[in-house]
Amino acid sequence: MTGSVTAQPSLTVGDLARASGVAPSAVRxxxxxxxxxxxxxxxxQRRFREPDVCRAKIIRVAQRVGLSVAEIRGILAExxxxxxxxxxxxxxxxIATEANYRxxxxxxxxxxxxxxQKLCELPPDDRTP
Amino acid sequence: MTGSVTAQPSLTVGDLARASGVAPSAVRxxxxxxxxxxxxxxxxQRRFREPDVCRAKIIRVAQRVGLSVAEIRGILAExxxxxxxxxxxxxxxxIATEANYRxxxxxxxxxxxxxxQKLCELPPDDRTP
DNA sequence: CTAGAAGTTCAACAATGGTTGAAGTCAAGC
DNA sequence: GCTTGACTTCAACCATTGTTGAACTTCTAG
Structure with a gap:
């Protein structure tokens, strides 16, 4: 029933790096x-799959939003x-929700x-009238 | 002409820390x-002056905005x-301008x-009609 | 004058987000 | 089958923003 399985393309670290714009060291x-x-x-050797390209790009977007690696791991885990x-x-x-929060x-x-004045109460003028 | 000089109060590290809410180690x-x-x-021993309390508080505000220590040094230098x-x-x-920029x-x-789709082009549907 | 609180310097450690280099292994084309 | 480029791990290092502890000194109140 699985007509023409198309052998799910797998990507090396370098492939993923090039495709996502993330350095190989960062991918690792x-x-x-x-x-x-x-x-x-x-x-x-590592072999990634297509959706990982998207994942990698999203990691960068999430970082621009200000999410930490730990936080990103959390949301990617889902x-x-x-x-x-x-x-x-x-x-x-x-991620958009997070961005709005920030x-x-x-x-x-x-x-x-x-x-x-909320920034910091200014020092009182020394010439008290 | 400088009537009642009021001997400019000077603060120890601890005084500044208490007054500004910044830890002594951070002050140093x-x-x-x-x-x-x-x-x-x-x-x-260090002796700070009144305006430093404000400076210290502002450092924290600037950090909330996302400015680095180097950037804050730059603007405080002025x-x-x-x-x-x-x-x-x-x-x-x-600082407000910076906040708006962020x-x-x-x-x-x-x-x-x-x-x-700008987030990441989704993988093409495998059921191409 | 002296005890104790608070100050000093310096080095080490921590977390975050990676990069770099060494030493060695794998994969692909010729 | 061999060369070459790309891969592997691991440790070390970088910058950032502090905190912690050791060892020692100063300040202040009694």
Missing amino acids: FYETHGLLTSERTPGN LPTDPSLHDWQHLATR IQQLRRVLEDITSG | FYETHGLLTSERTPGN LPTDPSLHDWQHLATR IQQLRRVLEDITSG
């Missing part, structure tokens, strides 16, 4: 920290090995800053 | 990295030793994320 780093997963050839369109969208929503936080700081 | 760290300046007693109200306001504006950046990421 992400793997040892559980953000990416690979299978191994009989010769112990992504199935072979994600559906919906899975990807859910992930995007998760924006809120920054806005709060901004308010503290611009609300005048 | 900031001093060695040029964010804070002190004079020394004949016995080599602040006079004994800042006027205007100087503080200028500083606040500088917010813009985050919004851009957010757009990339929410604009669907």
